[in-house]
Amino acid sequence: MPDNVPRAIAAPLLSWYDAHARDLPWRARPGANAPDPYRVWLSEVMLQQTQVATVIPYFAKFTARWPSFEALAAAEDADLMAAWAGLGYYARARNLLACAREVARRGALPETEAELLGLPGVGGYTAAAIAAIAFGQRAVVVDANVERVVTRLFAVPDPLPGARPKIRALTDTITPDARAGDFAQAMMDLGSGICTARAPRCLLCPLRDQCDGFATGAAETFPVKAAKLPKPQRYGTMFWLTRGGEVLLVRRPDKGLLGGMRALPTGPWSDTPPGLADAPIAADWRLLDDQVRHGFTHFNLDVALAAATIAAQTGADFGTLKGEWWPIAEIESAGLPTVFAKAARVLGRKHA
Template identity: 85%
Template structure:
């Protein structure tokens, strides 16, 4: 079937969704009244580039501590960043707070895509998803799951990422006016549970009769992906400054990677191992045999670990305004980003 031919897939897809929709804490049941816009917005921000299973416990923590835009807007920045720790992509947490404060000032979350896109942290996908799911507006919602379903449905041979404008246009042709939020979530659920990246379960798919990818005999060949360039490799050193039963933590600059988060002191992350050149204090530094590796979106980091013990009367102000002493046995409560939490676990084992 030519990819510009109309496809009446909404009815069979929504019929399938009515019976098989995932039960998620931010979701309303199929056909029910729209869910709380705050919960939809929060979940969609958390779900950006993050799996549902990882998001659920964070979502439940946030909605218990901060159940509304007003509550989140009034929260302390450090508390929110600490609660976000481990979820990754930390700019989302900063944008989350900024957006909550914008919405609190407005008095409500805007209902249209155009108005939603004016808020911090809301891009094309998130704006469309909120408009459809929270407010029932027709919107073209395309995430990774929807990309996979659409490229298979139309057997789209153009590779990603260049194919994305075409994928959005094709998604527009199949998006109905009615039950917009349910349709968007049905597409996501189909991609998550049936039209999976590997071994799609085509015999269970309600769209199989209309699927050109299935007709080719190799639906898993779609979407076509351009070959990825290897990630750059960077190196750094993290420093464990121990004072009695406490360890030095610092606050990272607000702007930049992991901005605003508590962290261990670290030198620059560069193309060659920096060693001890940027140690925060002079002392008898010991390099550990263990190292830590971590993959970020755009590079891979290998970290050398260095430890020193200093006199118990040392003042954290010596290490800058954002220095603070944290109990070693409570380090997990500091809300460290994942790469620093990995290093802290190694340091903790060695220094016990």
């Protein structure tokens, strides 16, 4: 079917959604009360690059502790960052707090895409999703699930990521004026449960009669993806400095990767193993046999681990480091980012 021929997508999809919508803690059921804009916004920020199953317990914890924009706006930066630990992409947490404070200052979350785009951490997808889901406005919402559904509906032959402008334009052609939020969520649910990346359940799909991918007999081959380039490899050293029953933690710079988070001291992550050159203070450091490996979005990291102990009464000059002594027995409560939590588990077992 040519791309310029309108397709009867919305009606069968919304009928399917009314019967099969996922029950999610941030979602208003079809036909129920209007969604809470705070919960929609919070969930959309959390769901960026993160799976639904991972987000659900964090969402429950956040909404119990900070149930509104005003409550979140009053949170301490360190408390927010600690509560976010494990969700990854930590710039989202900094923007989350900045956005909550801006919305609290304004008195309400803006309702239009254009206004939403002016808020910290709100990009094109998030603005469209909030406008549609929270406020019922017609907006073209394209996440990874929607992208997959649309490339199959239209058998888009162009590889990602170059095909994304075309995919958005095609999504625009099938997005209805009414129930835009339900339509967006229905597309997401269809991609999550029926039009899955592997082994799509085409015979259960309410859109299969409209789907060019199904007609080819090879729906699973869409979307076409460009070959992945290998990730760069970087190296670093993390330092476990103990004093009595405590370990030294530092606060990472506000700007940059894992900004503002508590962490173990570490030097720059570079192309070659740095050894002990970046130790936070002079001490009897020893490199351990253990290493930690972690994959970030844009690079892989191998971390050497070093340990040293100073006397409990010893003071230490940490220079520009924002250091604090943290009880080793309570290290799980420090809110360390995942890569540092991995190292702490290894080091804590051996050097508590």
